[in-house]
Amino acid sequence: MNHNPYPILYSLRQCPYCIRARIALLLANQTVLIREIETKNKPEEMLAVSRKGTVPILNLPDGTTIDESIDIMIWALTQDDPNDLLLQNHKDALDDMTVLINQTDTQFVNTLNAYKAASRYHDASETENRQQCEGFIGELEHRLAGQRYLMRNEPSLADYAILPFVRQFSRVDRKWYSNAPYPNLQRWLTEHYNNPLYAKTMTKYPKWLNSRKAMLFEP
Template sequence: MTTPILYSLRQCPYAMRSRLAILHARQTVILRDIDMNNKPEEMLLISPKGTVPVLDLGDGKVIDESIDIMVWALTQSDPSNLLYSHDDTQRPAMLEWIKNNDVAFVGALQKYRAASRYHDDNKEEYRDMCCKWLMPIEQRLSQHAYIMGEQPSLVDYAILPFIRQFSRVDKKWYAQAPLPNLRAWLIKHYDDPTFSKAMVSHPKWKTGDEPIVFGNE
């Protein structure tokens, strides 16, 4: 059976969430960390849009949306029950949370990051937009350990890379922000060996390189 190939980028939040799901699903892929300034022809042939992550399943099927990769992996195996299979009513709510993150929060976050980088006077306005979206999560985390309940779910790992980005824009402000439960949640993820494994740095892939096995080695 052909091992799937994952085209990835270490710091890309979309690729990061895909790697986290693959690890939690105990799946095995060949990891190709790419140079976005020199995208490999092999990736562009199967996914012309040229963004990561891209998962080549080796049977003619290609998945090039990060959430679809997460769901694919966890559908193969979900030992931590991140899909909350005990409660089918949660799945639509999870996907709605992720959709809102990918539109509302990511949009505000991009503006906040750009404003910080270029010392824009609108920085605080964009940060407030981010916080408006984060406050319901802060409230949820005051009631239980993870976003959907006492156990981690798909939502936690889908949103984690973007919360990480947010926390790094202005570290001094973030350290004292009115988001204590969110900070504790993020540290909990940082302390998880799975996160460290997802963030291991690999050489940029070039045609002919030895394969890097990632996941359930």
């Protein structure tokens, strides 16, 4: 049982899965206690509520634990969705978004990780791995050619779920990305960066095990 009045979020600032969870919590007007962790020194309190041991983990006051980032996003937006990010009045929209997000989390993340590793170690396969990533990036570019965001002209769950991984892709080789033939994707990413919400999502917090202070993460 979580005896705090707020849910507890175990998080890692640069983790893309944590970024998407924090964005959704802000957009859903959900206040949580945030506990910034270190992967090499995981709190026993975190492992006690989820043996999975990977963040993000959201522990609710009733003792319920949610330890998948998309599930945290959907839980938050089910509490409050003022911007209709779940597209509740559009038939099959959630299913369509889920397909796109699953494609991101499986196919794209695997190729992205290979691209990042090849770049880090100056491997000869870097260009090949990037080109594999571009298959998915090209799909996003095509979607954004006819509308401002991935599902419509306003952001949706899909935009915020996929954003952290496009961010990672853009940072592997910044010079290449700035000259890449993806103007719609570049515009989309810049718009997210320019939103004050993004800066709030990326706020730095002290490591919880060092201070054990209750830090509010709130809209």
